[in-house]
Amino acid sequence: MPGRRNYALGLALVLLGALGFSIKSILIKMAYAADHGIDAITLLALRMLFSLPIFIIAALAHNLKVRPPALSKKEWLFVTLLGLDGYYLxxxxxxxxxxxxxxxxxxxxxxxxPTFVVLFSALLFRRLITATVLIALLLSYSGLILVFLNHLSAASPNLWLGSALVLxxxxxxxxxxxxxxxxxxxxGSLRFTAYTMTAAGLATLIHFAIQRGTALSGFSADVYGLALLIAVFSTVLPAFSMNAGIRRIGADFAAIISTTGPIATLIFAYFLLDESISAPQIGGTALVLAGVSVLGRSKA
Structure with a gap:
């Protein structure tokens, strides 16, 4: 019985993390709409300014309680590079x-x-792409093409640029x-998350200072409020809840549950941003989710 409760808690934590990450896109779009003078690096700097102290405090509290061994210079370098890669760039x-x-x-x-992870692994480590993985890749990329063509037909300005950036x-x-x-x-996941986010946060603030100066002021109250929501509910809480959930149910099953994220984004975007939902978009999203889910199940 305790095992079931622990597993159920893990499922809930991963689902909460997936929802937190999924609403991030909505909050970012709302911030851009609230103040047309704000750009990507400014909003990212505000996000880091609000979230960075929380990660630093969490790391210090953990280190004081657990007293883990110090990282070597090589480990510090690796953690820093990963933070710059994953959470800054x-x-x-x-x-x-x-x-x-x-x-x-x-x-x-x-x-x-996740499909890029599979392809990189196949190229770098010469891992065999099985029939199941190939089916998953075909499903995912067919879905992407369907969704992209749907947006292409709407003649959205700068569609190619935006798609290239997120790709x-x-x-x-x-x-x-x-x-x-x-x-x-x-x-450990807590130290890793805190250290990589700290490295990314410092890089972001340096980037902002070089490009925009040192003043993160003069924006509307809505922008600051949305940046705070992005920092807390779409950065800090999802990171910790996802890590806690993964410890209980495993990374592979967590990846499967995380497929709820894009669905939640579509729903939130429809109600909060007035983005349209078409049959091709639903079908394409379903294909992508099916492909990623097959990948997760094949790992599990």
């Missing part, structure tokens, strides 16, 4: 893409990153995912 490309494309399309393209984000995040497994196992 990938996030910046993602935030920038939402200046040009709909939240529903962004989430579908971004959600392809770059997915590719970069796939690399982060491949590199993070070893370090999470070595130093």
């Amino acid at each position: 990938a996030s910046y490309l993602d935030f920038a893409s939402l200046q040009y494309i709909a939240a529903g399309l962004e989430r579908v393209i971004l959600f392809l990153y 770059g984000s997915a590719l970069v995040f796939a690399g982060f995912t491949m590199g993070s497994g070893v370090m999470v196992h070595k130093i």
Whole structure:
């Protein structure tokens, strides 16, 4: 009975994390609409400014309680590079893409990153692509093409630019995912998340200072409120809840549950952003989710 309760709690935590990450795109689009003077690096800097103290405090509290061994110089370098890769560069490309494309399309393209992990693994480590994995890839990319063609028919301005940016984000995040497994196992998920987010946060603030100066002021109250929501409900809480859920049910099953994210984004975008939902978009999203789900089940 306690085992079942623990598993159920894990499912709930992963689902909560997936929903938190899925609403991030909606909040970003709302922030851009609230103040047309804000751009990707400014909003990302505000997100890091609000979330960074929480990650630092969490890491300090954990280290004081557990007293883990110090990281070597090589481990610090690896953690820093992963933070710059996954939480700075990938996030910046993602935030920038939402200046040009709909939240529903962004989430579908971004959600392809597990398929890129498979392809990178096949290329770099010469891992065999099985028939099941091939079917999953065909489903995912067929769905992406269907969704993209649906948006192409709407003649959206800068569609290609926005899609290329989020595709770059997915590719970069796939690399982060491949590199993070070893370090999470070595130093623990809480320290890994806090350290990589700290590295990314400092890089983001330096980027902002070089491009925009040092003043993060002069924006509307709505922008600050939305940035705070992005930091807390779409960054900090999902990161910790997802990690806690993965510890209880495993990464493979967590990946399957996370397929609810793009569906939630479509629903939120329809009600909060007035984005249309068409049959091709629903069908394409379903194909992408089916492909990623097959990948998750094949790993499990």
